[in-house]
Amino acid sequence: MPTNGHKYSILLPTYNEKDNLPIIIWLIVKYMKASGLEYEVIVIDDGSPDGTLDVAKDLQKIYGEDRIVLRPRGSKLGLGTAYIHGIKHATGDFIVIIDADLSHHPKFIPEFIKLQQEGNYDIVSGTRYAGNGGVFGWDFKRKLISRGANFLSQVLLRPNASDLTGSFRLYKKDVLEKCIASCVSKGYVFQMEMLVRARQHGYTIAEVPITFVDRIYGTSKLGGTEIIQFAKNLLYLFATT
Numbered sequence: 001m002p003t004n005g006h007k008y009s010i011l012l013p014t015y016n017e018k019d020n021l022p023i024i025i026w027l028i029v030k031y032m033k034a035s036g037l038e039y040e041v042i043v044i045d046d047g048s049p050d051g052t053l054d055v056a057k058d059l060q061k062i063y064g065e066d067r068i069v070l071r072p073r074g075s076k077l078g079l080g081t082a083y084i085h086g087i088k089h090a091t092g093d094f095i096v097i098i099d100a101d102l103s104h105h106p107k108f109i110p111e112f113i114k115l116q117q118e119g120n121y122d123i124v125s126g127t128r129y130a131g132n133g134g135v136f137g138w139d140f141k142r143k144l145i146s147r148g149a150n151f152l153s154q155v156l157l158r159p160n161a162s163d164l165t166g167s168f169r170l171y172k173k174d175v176l177e178k179c180i181a182s183c184v185s186k187g188y189v190f191q192m193e194m195l196v197r198a199r200q201h202g203y204t205i206a207e208v209p210i211t212f213v214d215r216i217y218g219t220s221k222l223g224g225t226e227i228i229q230f231a232k233n234l235l236y237l238f239a240t241t
């Protein structure tokens with residue numbers, strides 16, 4: 001794929017990801033370099049106590065300030081607002097959102113881009129729940145939470161996408177900004193609301209099956225409060241959309 005006149009801003013929110021960050025950035029650089037496309041990686045660290053930001057600074061020295069952009073915040077303010085913060089600083093016309101813990105493999109990014117270009121889609125969403133997609137390494141409880149959240153969201157909101165709670169996606173930047181402007185949630189539920197808002201606005205969504213592998217280093221930040229917040233926001237969206 002030769003340079004296509006577009007620039008891709010890849011948002012990496014991090015909280016205690018010091019062991020994962022060098023590997024995920026190495027992989028992103030590898031696949032984006034091979035694609036020949038213009039890109040930047042924006043790391044949004046929320047004051048991780050494990051020193052993730054220091055690791056990010058070292059990586060910036062290795063790969064260059066034009067490739068690795070650091071936009072840290074002082075404390076853990078949540079995943080949804082981390083994306084919003086990153087988008088404000090993005091210089092690309094497309095935004096890729098990806099987890100930093102290696103659950104999302106960067107090899108799928110060029111696939112997202114190819115599909116987007118083919119149909120000029122507004123959003124390309126990675127999906128674990130269609131085609132060859134899948135989840136590996138999660139215990140029953142975590143699978144049940146994810147499936148349950150997806151199922152409830154599907155039934156209540158009918159947004160016509162197979163993976164509502166996944167967060168590996170490509171957006172046209174202006175589309176993402178419009179969706180965010182109408183978005184009420186702040187935490188993990190952000191992903192789901194984005195697709196609901198996208199449907200409301202009549203945006204097109206294409207899907208790429210992805211394999212999601214549970215993290216090896218570090219722990220998930222999804223806890224009870226996030227789940228309660230998800231349920232609250234789901235009901236709010238059900239009642240208002």
Ligand SMILES: Nc1nc2c(ncn2[C@@H]2O[C@H](COP(=O)(O)OP(=O)(O)O[C@H]3O[C@H](CO)[C@@H](O)[C@H](O)[C@@H]3O)[C@@H](O)[C@H]2O)c(=O)[nH]1
Pocket residue numbers: 012013014015016017044045046076077078079082098099100101103146165166167168188191215219220221222
């Ligand atoms: N800056 C910042 N980053 C955060 C925060 N909370 C989490 N992150 C980062 O956001 C990414 C996802 O967090 P995880 O803790 O790994 O989430 P998960 O439990 O694996 O959940 C994943 O799957 C869910 C779907 O089943 C998704 O809903 C979720 O977005 C994520 O992709 C990681 O890169 C993590 O460091 C925060 O408050 N601030």
Ligand SMILES: [Mg+2]
Pocket residue numbers: 099101103215220
């Ligand atoms: Mg994870």
